[in-house]
Amino acid sequence: SKNKRIDNLIRVVYFLKKKVPDVKLYVVGEDWGVILRDLKKMVEERDLKENIFFIGNVKDRRKLLDYYSRSQVFVSASQYEGFGISVLEAMASGMVVAVNDIVTFRDFVKNDENGFIVDYSRPEAVANKIASLLEGDLTQIKRTARGTAEDYDWGKIVKKIEMFYKSRVSK
Numbered sequence: 099s100k101n102k103r104i105d106n107l108i109r110v111v112y113f114l115k116k117k118v119p120d121v122k123l124y125v126v127g128e129d130w131g132v133i134l135r136d137l138k139k140m141v142e143e144r145d146l147k148e149n150i151f152f153i154g155n156v157k158d159r160r161k162l163l164d165y166y167s168r169s170q171v172f173v174s175a176s177q178y179e180g181f182g183i184s185v186l187e188a189m190a191s192g193m194v195v196a197v198n199d200i201v202t203f204r205d206f207v208k209n210d211e212n213g214f215i216v217d218y219s220r221p222e223a224v225a226n227k228i229a230s231l232l233e234g235d236l237t238q239i240k241r242t243a244r245g246t247a248e249d250y251d252w253g254k255i256v257k258k259i260e261m262f263y264k265s266r267v268s269k
Contacts, residue, residue, distance in 0.1 A: 099130040103175035113225035175218035190247035212242040
């Protein structure tokens with residue numbers, strides 16, 4: 099959908115390709131706003147057909163995990179999100195995340211600790227940041243990201259909810 103700002107991701111890849119010629123962006127998800135045609139046109143105009151791939155909806159979790167495992171950085175230029183489960187899934191799979199600077203992401207992505215907060219309205223700056231990430235050692239960031247994702251594990255969340263309700267009922 100438009101709020102995902104795939105157009106900004108395309109712009110980032112345009113600049114990133116100058117530093118990382120074989121960069122690949124896999125766009126996973128349904129075309130809710132019927133914007134795919136315009137996005138494909140942007141890709142073609144920028145000569146990025148070999149770099150950007152529109153996958154569509156992936157219902158099979160194994161296939162989704164395959165996309166995570168073949169990727170080095172998870173990106174989201176979204177302008178707003180209700181929660182951001184895909185970011186947590188990426189963190190749980192050990193990926194480095196580079197997400198847009200919005201409140202939802204700032205709730206659990208701590209810049210330079212478990213991921214990176216960037217401004218996707220500045221595509222060249224984001225491309226430079228991602229290029230530098232690809233050159234660095236991100237072992238600790240990945241480890242911390244996995245730990246963050248574990249805090250949102252359903253088993254832990256259910257226990258917290260149960261404890262909350264028990265504390266309210268006993269009063």
